[in-house]
Each structure stands twice: as C-alpha cells, then as structure tokens.
Amino acid sequence: MQTHTEMGAAARDARSDPPSDGIVVADAHKSFGGVDALAGISLRVAPGEIVAVVGPSGCGKSTLLECVCGLQRPNSGTVSSPPAALMPQRDALLPWLSALDNAALALRAVGETRARARARAHEHFEEFGLTGFERARPSELSGGMRQRVAFLRTLLTGRPVLCLDEPFGALDAITRGQMQQWLAEALVLEPRTVLLVTHDVEEAALLADSIVLLSSRPANVVTTLPVALPRPRRRSDAPIVALRERALQALGEPA
Numbered sequence: 001m002q003t004h005t006e007m008g009a010a011a012r013d014a015r016s017d018p019p020s021d022g023i024v025v026a027d028a029h030k031s032f033g034g035v036d037a038l039a040g041i042s043l044r045v046a047p048g049e050i051v052a053v054v055g056p057s058g059c060g061k062s063t064l065l066e067c068v069c070g071l072q073r074p075n076s077g078t079v080s081s082p083p084a085a086l087m088p089q090r091d092a093l094l095p096w097l098s099a100l101d102n103a104a105l106a107l108r109a110v111g112e113t114r115a116r117a118r119a120r121a122h123e124h125f126e127e128f129g130l131t132g133f134e135r136a137r138p139s140e141l142s143g144g145m146r147q148r149v150a151f152l153r154t155l156l157t158g159r160p161v162l163c164l165d166e167p168f169g170a171l172d173a174i175t176r177g178q179m180q181q182w183l184a185e186a187l188v189l190e191p192r193t194v195l196l197v198t199h200d201v202e203e204a205a206l207l208a209d210s211i212v213l214l215s216s217r218p219a220n221v222v223t224t225l226p227v228a229l230p231r232p233r234r235r236s237d238a239p240i241v242a243l244r245e246r247a248l249q250a251l252g253e254p255a
Ligand SMILES: Nc1ncnc2c1ncn2[C@@H]1O[C@H](COP(=O)(O)OP(=O)(O)O)[C@@H](O)[C@H]1O
Pocket: 032, 035, 036, 037, 055, 056, 057, 058, 059, 060, 061, 062, 063, 064, 217
C-alpha cells in the first residue's frame, strides 16, 4: 500500500484544477421504456465533498451516475455538474491492452501522443502498486490491481468530479478493505468532488462525508445521513458501527 505523501503527489499531478463547483441534482426522473429508474431524485454534492449513494441492486444508482457524467439525460428535472469522470461498475479495461496502455487511455483520448501518455501514466505506477505489471494484460492482474488501473485512468482524465460506481464491489473482503483505506488516504490529501455508489453501508460510512440512502426502484431518496467523523476511520470504531446500523435500519434491512 502507498504512503500518504506518495499518493498525494500522484493525485496532485493528475488533477487540473481544485474543485470549485459542486453537483446539483434536482427532481431528476429517468425511465427506460416503461421502466422507471429515477423517481424525482434531488441531491447536492458540495465542491470537495464525498457523497456516498447506497441503495438496493437495480434501484437506479448507475443511471444516476450516468446522468451526472452526461452519458444519460433525465426525462425531467435537472442535473448539473462540472466535468465528471466515470469509473464504471465493471472495470472496463480493454482486455487486449497492457495495464500501462489501459491507464494511459484517458490521456490518449484528449490527444496526447502514445509515448507521452504512456510516460505520464507510468509516473504513477509505483505509487499505485503496479510496478512490474506495466505490460500485463488485465487478465493477468489481480482484482485489486485492475481496480487501481481503472482508478488511475479515471484520475488521469484531470476532471474535477469523480463518479465511482461500486468500485470495490467485485473484490474479496480483504482486498476491498485495503482498497477502501487506499482511496480514503488519496481523497484526504487531495480532495475531489466525489459521488461514490456502493451497496455497502460500511464502505459509505468509512469514506463519505454524507450518505444518501435510496429506495428500491424507482429510486428516490429515503434519507441523507451526515458522517461528521474524523479521519482516518476504522470499521471497528463505535460511531461507524452505529452509523452502519442506522443506515441498514433506514433501508429496512436487518442490521
Ligand atoms: N440503458 C438502459 N436501457 C434499459 N433499461 C435500463 C438501462 N439502464 C438501466 N436500466 C434499467 O434501470 C433500472 C436501474 O438500473 P441501474 O441504474 O443499473 O441500477 P443499479 O445501478 O442501482 O443496480 C434497472 O431496472 C435497469 O434494468
């Protein structure tokens, strides 16, 4: 895992501007054919804030992120956000490209030459724990490494807003815990405006400044829980455990 200083340098270099505007979603409705996904969602993410969105599978969380990133448009209501980079739910690495070229894709997309894009991506490989795997294909990487490559690619877009769609959902419990810690450290040192979708209330409590709980489909906001707790946080901290129970209760789940 990386030290605070190393990770901070990476994030600082990758970011173009400090966040100045936040995300505002106002009464957003979205349906696909006859299927309602979003039923009038409203939420705000202040600049530099991390807001976690938690809700049951299929409720409309990915749809919400796609609206924030401009990949979908709500049928009614408004969504406004500074330029946002999406880290999709599946890591979406291209299987035929090396780890280095996958990470460099964000820079290729904005017109960097292959050599320059590779060089800039490579500067971060050590701090992302990827040294020695530059030429590996995604199938040769562990789940945690694939997520780090995908996260590096997302950071290298230089966009002030990150939309992370269940970034650790497919990882085993131990790797997930390490990655949560790693992301928390990165975001403490270099705050970005982050919308983090997860189905894991504990992950939300560990990482976020507030937690938006969504109903089952069509998604609406059940309640928003502020997380005014100092960092670093540990899952065994009593306030984290209490918050997890409160969130599960609000979602109607046994705690
Ligand atoms: N592009 C699409 N076309 C048709 N239906 C979709 C599309 N995207 C999402 N849906 C539907 O919208 C609902 C919410 O999906 P999604 O946002 O992926 O939920 P979540 O991310 O919370 O699991 C689901 O019923 C899904 O089938």
